[in-house]
Amino acid sequence: MTGAVSLTDVAGYLPGEPVGREFFTRYPQSPDPSRDSTMFTAPRWRHHVAADETNVDLVERAVWPLIDRHGADAIRGVDVLLVHTQLPDLPIVGAGTEIARRLGLRPEWLVDVANAGCASFVHMLRLARQLLTTTRARSALVCNAQTAAGQLFTQSEVRRLGQAAIPGDGCGVAYLTVGGPSPILDVTTRHLGEYAGEMRLVADDGRRYWQTRQSQLRIGFTEPAVAAVLERGNRLVPEAVGELCHRLGVPSSEIDVLITNQPNRTFLHNWRQALGVPAARHPDTFERCGNLFGAAMPVTLDHVVRTGRVHDGDLVVFGGFAHAGDFAGAAAVRWHGSR
Template sequence: MTTVSLTDVAGYLPGNPVPAEFYTEYPGAEDKLRDNPMFKVPPLRHHVAADETNVDMVERAVQPLIERHGADEIRSVDVLLMHSQLPDTPFVGAGTEVARRLGLKPTSLIDVANAGCASFVHMLELARQILTSTDARTALICNAQSAAGQLFTQSEVRPLAQAAIPGDGCGVGYLTTSASAPVLGVVTRHISDYGGDMTAVLDDGRKYWEPGKSQLRIGFTEAGVATVLERGNRLVPEVVTDLCRQLGLSAREIDLLVTNQPNRTFLHNWREALQLPADRHPDTFDSCGNLFGAAIPITLDRAIRSGQIKDGDLVVLSGFAHAGDFAGAAAIRWGAGHTGHGGNMR
C-alpha cells in the first residue's frame, strides 16, 4: 500500500490577542451558564479583521509551506480539501477560491461541511484515501475558523458565556506519498444518533436567512451542555484507545497527543483518561481559545516549532465535533523532515 505522510503543517492567527475583558466587562444580562466548566474563559484569543475572509487566512497560513517547499511544489498539489467553520458566502464553499488565490489546479477539490472541531482528522483520512487509491500524490488540507470575531462579537451575543470561548485562526496540512512522517492509521466515527443536537438559535423564531433583528447564537442549554460534556469526555479517549489497539500499541506509548481545544475541562479529562502527563498534551486554549477545526493543526504547528516533537515520536491527533456527532483519531510516526521548521504564526 502507498505510504502517505503528513509532511508539514502551518498556522496563522489574525490580529493582536484580544483579552478576556473584551467579553467579561461588556454590559449585559447575567448568563446562568457562566459558571459551567464548558465556559471557563481563556485569557486571550484572536479575531479576524472586519474584511478578512476564510480564503485570506488560508492564503496566509499556506505561506510558510511555500517558503519551505517552494511555490511550484505547493501549486502542483493534486488534492485540496477545505473546511470553513463559518462560510463567508452562501451556496459555494471556499475551496475553489482558495485554489484560484493560490494558483492550484487540483484534480480533486472537496469542501467538507461536517466533522467541525475534528475536521482536520476527517480531511486527513479523506486525503489519505484519495492518495492511496488514485494517481494523486500530494494534498493540501485547510481549516479556517472565523466565527469568533464575527458571530460571537454581536451586541446581543457578546454578553453570553459562550461568546468568550472561541478564537479565530487557520491551520493547514501538506500530505505527500512519502515516508517522511507516515500516517499509521485513522479511526473515525460518524455518530448519527447525535446528529442535529447542536443548534443555532434566533429568539424571534425566524430562519437565519430571513430578515429580522435577532442575532444568531448557539443554542446552549444546561441539559444540553451536560450532555455534551459527557459525550466529549468519553468520545476522544474511546477513539484514541481504538486506534492504539488497532496499531498494537498502548495509549501510554503516545509521545504527543494533539486534540481540539474546546475548554480546560475536556483537556484535563482526556489526558487523565489516557494516562498521559500534561507535557505530552500541548495546550493552546489559554492563548487562542477554542479554535474549532483549526485547533489541531495550529496546536500541532506550535508543538513542532517549540521542539516538543522529536524524530520518531508517535503523534496522535484527535477530537470530537459539535454535540458528539463525529469523533476521530489519527496516528503519525513523526519524521526528520519536520524538525526545525519555522512559521509565521504569531
C-alpha cells in the same frame, strides 16, 4: 514506509493582536444559566478576524510558510484540496474554489468538507489518505479556517453570553505527500447520527439565518444540552484514541505527543487523565488561542513543531469530537519532520 501517505508539513496563522477576556467581561452580562459551566471557562487570550477578513485570506496567509519551505511549484501542484471553514463566508459554494484561485492551484480533487467540525482535521486526513492511496494523486493540501469568533461571537448581545469568550479565530494547513517523511499510521473515525442536529443556530425572533431580523444569531445551548455534550466529549475522545492505539498495538500512555481539539480546560484535563498521558505530552493552545474549532489541531501541531516539543520518531496522535457528539476520530503519525 515507502509509498505511505505522509503528513509532511504543517503551518498556522492567527489573525490580529491577541484579544483579552476583558473584551467580554467589561460589558454587563446577560442572565445566561450556562455562564458558570466549566464548558465556558474563558481563556486568557484569543484572536479575532478583522471585519473585512475572510476564510480565504486566512488560508492564504497560513500557506505562505509551506510555499517558503517546499516551493511554489510543489504547493500549486497539489492534486487534492480539502477545506473546512467555520463560518463559511458564502455557504452556497464554500471556500475551496476561491482558495484554489487565490493560490493558483488546479487540483484534480477539491472538496469542501461541511461535517466533522472540531475534528474535521482528522476527517480530512482520512479522506486525503484514501485519495492518495487509491488514485494517481500524489499530494494534498488540507485547510482548516475558523472565523466564527470575530463574526458570530462578538455581536453586541451574543458577546454577553458565557459561550462568547471561548472561541478564537485562526487557520491551520497541512501538506500531505506520498512517500514523505512522516507516515500516517492509521486513522479511525465515527459518524454518530444519533447526536446529529443537537447543535443549532437560534435567534430570539425564531427566524432562519438567511432572513432579515433584529435579534442576533447564537448557538442554542441549554443546561441539559451542555451536560450532554460534556458527558459525550469526555467519553468519545478517549474511546476513539483508545481504539486507534489498540489497532496500533501501543498503549495510550505511550503516546509521545497527544494533540486534541481545544474546547475547554475540563475536556483537556479529562482526556489526558483517561488516556494516561501527562500534561507535558498533551500540548494545547487554549490559553493563548481559545477554542479554534477545526483549526485547533493543525495550529497546535505547528506550534509544538516550532517550539521544539515534538521530536524525530515521536508517535503523534490526534483526537477529537465535533458539535454535540455527531463525529469523533483519531489519527496517528510517526513524526520525522524538521524545520
